[in-house]
Amino acid sequence: MTERYSALAQIYDRLMYDVSYETWADYLLGFLKEQGIGKGERILEYACGTGNITLPLAKAGYHVIALDAVEEMLFIAQEKTRKKAQQVEYVCGDMERFVLNRPARAAVCACDGVNYLPDKDALRRFFRCVHTNLQENGLFLFDISSAYKLENIIGNEFFYDDGEEETVFWKNHFDEQNRMVTMELTLFIAQGSLYERQDEEHIQRAWERAEIEEMLSETGFTDIRAYGFLEKQEPKEREERIQFQAIRKGTNHG
Known part of the structure; x- marks a missing residue:
């Protein structure tokens, strides 16, 4: 077996032809605007892949630091960014351990990044890392493919x-x-x-909603909310993707 996503990176965008990333990004931008997070603010994106959410965030005027563990994905994202004459800071690193030099106003992790965390220890490390990387009252947005x-x-x-x-x-x-x-x-x-x-x-x-919410609370997040994907309503019983929103509280000692 090859390293995860190293081969898939070559054809990832072609395989995801049926995903409307513009709609997805607009959905996330709505959350940012609701929290008063305006142009020029720093946003840390985890598991950015080939930049399909990254580029709309940058286009909207945000200073995006985009992290992924797979170099092949980042090469493609950088080339797309260059062709669109946009500015993004790309970093190859581990989302459970990466620490910014100064906290961001928001953090985003789209399209199953959290599903790749195999156990509660990994989930706890990631949430703690996000907490460290966010300013006080910083916004954390992420989704999961549901257990269902x-x-x-x-x-x-x-x-x-x-x-x-x-x-x-x-x-x-x-x-x-x-x-x-x-x-x-x-x-x-x-x-x-x-x-x-x-x-x-x-x-x-397959993370359960209750597990996610418990761990967010344990690691210092409040105002934890879950929505059906691309909605602002409670997830349905057979929801296939669940969107989470949480706020980082407390003084940042990271």
Whole structure:
């Protein structure tokens, strides 16, 4: 197996053709504006990937520091940023341990970043790190693929996507005891007249809303709210993606 996302990075944007990142970014920008976080403020984005949320945030006038653990993703994000003549600070690092030189006004983690945290210790480290990286009254926005989605829609299923330049096979197994879904991806990527095979394994944790809210409270966040994705209403019983909002309180000693 190759390193997670190192091969997938090459075709990630093509595979996500059905995702409206502009709509997603507008949704997040609404939260920022509601909290009075205006242009020029520093925003730390975790698990930024190829920059699909990063670029709209930068376009809206924010000073974005974008973090990801996968260099291949960051290379693509940097090239897209250059082509759009925008300014973003990209950092390759571990979201459980990265510390800013000075706190940001808001932190964002979109599209399953938190699902990749495998256990409560990792979740606690991440939330503590976010707390350190935020100013007092700083806003924390993130989403998860719901436990319902990972167990009932993604788990124990087989998918494939056959494009003009790539074919992806995606086999999943859900472990009920550990609340983890293992996703085995086989990618065939066009290299001239031939196809190169790459294999990756992704593991995501099915977090319950109550677990997330308890850990946020434990690590110093207040005004914790959960919404159905792209809404401002309580998540439905079978919600596939849940959006969280929390406020960092207390003096920052980071």
